[in-house]
Amino acid sequence: MRITLVSLFTFLSVFSFGQTIEQLEQQLAEAAGAKEKMTLNYQLATEWLKKDAKKSVEYGKAAHQKALELNNENMAAEASFLVSRAYARTRDDRNEDIWLGTAVKFAMEANDADLIIKTVDLRSRLAEKNRNERKALQIVQEAFAYFSNKGDKSISEMQAQYDIQKNQLEREKRQLEQEKKRLEGEIGGLKTDREVVATERDILKEDKTVLTERQLTLESEKQMVEEEISKKEEKIKAVSSERAKALYISEVRRRFIDSLEARQVVDSLSLMQKDLALQNAELAREQGKFLIYLLGVAALFTVLLAVMFYLRFLSKKKSTNLLSRQNKIIEQERQRSDELLFNIMPAEVAKELKEKGSATAQKFPEATVLFTDFKNFTQLAELLSPEALVKELNECFRAFDHIISQHPDIEKIKTIGDAYLCASGLVKHKTIPKGIVQAALEMQEFLHDYKQQRMRLGQPFFEARIGIHTGPVVAGVVGFKKYAYDIWGDTVNIAARMEEQCEPGQVNISETTWGLVKYSFECEPRGPVPVKNKGMMEMYYVKRTI
DSSP states (O other): OOOHHHHHHHHHHHHHHOHHHHHHHHHHHHOOOOHHHHHHHHHHHHHHHHOHHHHHHHHHHHHHHHHHTOOOHHHHHHHHHHHHHHHHTTTTTTHHHHHHHHHHHEEEEEEEEHHHHHHHHHHHHHHHHOOOOOHHHHHHHHHHHHHHHOOOOOOOHHHHHHHHHHHHHHHHHHHHHHEEEEEEHHHHHHHHHHHHHHHHHHHHHHHHHHHHHHHHHHHHHHHHHHHHHHHHHHHHHHHHHHHOOOOHHHHHHHHHHHHHHHHHHHHHHHHHHHHHHHHHHHHHHHHHHHHHHHHHHHHHHHHHHHHHHHHHHHHHHHHHHHHHHHHHHHHHHHHHHHHHHHHOHHHHHHHHHHHHHHOOOEEEEEEEEEEEEETHHHHHHHHHHHHHHHHHHHHHHHHHHHHHHHHHTTTEEEEEEEEEEEOOOOSSSSOTTTTHHHHHHHHHHHHHHHHHHHHHHTTTOOOEEEEEEEEEEEEEESSSEEEEEEEESSHHHHHHHHHTSOTOOOEEHHHHHHHTTTTTTEEEEEEEETTTTTTEEEEEEEEEEE
16 A cells, blocks of 8 residues: 555656746645645745755745644644755754754654654754754654654655645646637637638739739830930940040140249249358357257256256155055044944944934834843852953853844843843834844853853853843933943833843743744743732743744
8 A cells, every 4th residue: 555655646746846836836826725825835845945945945934834724744844844954055054953843843743753763863963063962962862752652654745745746636637628728719710710811812812913014014114214324324425535635635734834833933942042051051150159058058957847846746745645644544543433333323323423413312112122131140250250250241242242143133232230231123114023032042042052061161150031022112322422322111121020030041021022923933921920010911931933
């Protein structure tokens, strides 16, 4: 039975995947059912995998989402695995690991042993590649524990491909029926066209006879005109020959007369030239002395002028070099000033501050504020020297800065002692705080690795609480000598309360933030928790990305 199913699946795969991506996308646009859309998205993700990894990720995630809506664990696992392969092509190790984990989860729910083994192997290799042997061992142990309890093997992949081929065959059957109707209509139209073509052929034969007779008449008229033109050309040639002879004789006579007059002029000019030569010889002797004197004065003046211009050139060159160095120093300082200004506040605010000397305060109706604080910071400060304490704080805060720099929508606000404050959504349009919640998970992941390293060395370590809340804030620049970009509002206070009610190593978000990111992250509800000056508030721990 299994061999028969495999053969059927292979035949259907060859028949279905012979279609082009454009045809599949057209079919997806026309699809109505959720199951059909899920299947077509999976096919498109597979086709795009070798050509465009980003497109493959997009369609793979869509197939995964439809599988979740249909409670189809088999397809959810296959789609997750396909998305991980697309991220592997872009060398995005973090997202590859996330989607491999998702594939393992759904494969276990679907009892698909083949996919579990394949996914666990890739995920453990990825952990070893990143030199995280502890994580690789944990992944393998989880799979071993699963197979110790369950050993069933699923045919989820064959069933998913069978559904794909079944839908494709039905769709192509409909297309062939439509093509058949169209061809039948064209055959009926061709019978009528034959009669029209026969009538037009008779008309063309008559027109051809008339044109032939007209052409013979024109040839006869053309021959007569050519004979008349030849006669006139012969007459013109005879007249032109006589006129040319008369003109030649006239020209010879004119040249002879001109030559006689020219001889007389030449003789008179020769006498005048001799007289002028004698006069010029006398004048040249007198002018020679004056010219020598004049040339000497001109040479001296030229040398003095050249020296003066050379000295002026050296002075100007020196001034230009000095000015160029000064301008370069000024430009470097200006760039440093701009970099510092753009580093401590948003680009739009910094630009307005440069142009006007001040920045207008702005209200943002839906910003998300992240607040962190280290557990037992005062006790740790007593165990470390001032230099070591500042060094450890700097290492953690530099890591936080690097993490939020990977998310363009997050703006660092400030650090207050051991607390770190940043925010997203400081724009005029509506945003979803997915990036800042992801950054919070990455911060806790960094601190977890940092903790393991410090514990191996027997040294104290930091553990942080992170609180996040979404709501309206007011942002602006304060100060005169040292500018500071800051945010104010009840949203900041509630984010701080979220942090106070959080356990170390966790990310605690409010109900408002949870409502915006609940489809992107797996969250653990905590129920109502008392908050200072706010009463009871619903809170959630963010566990991982979905």
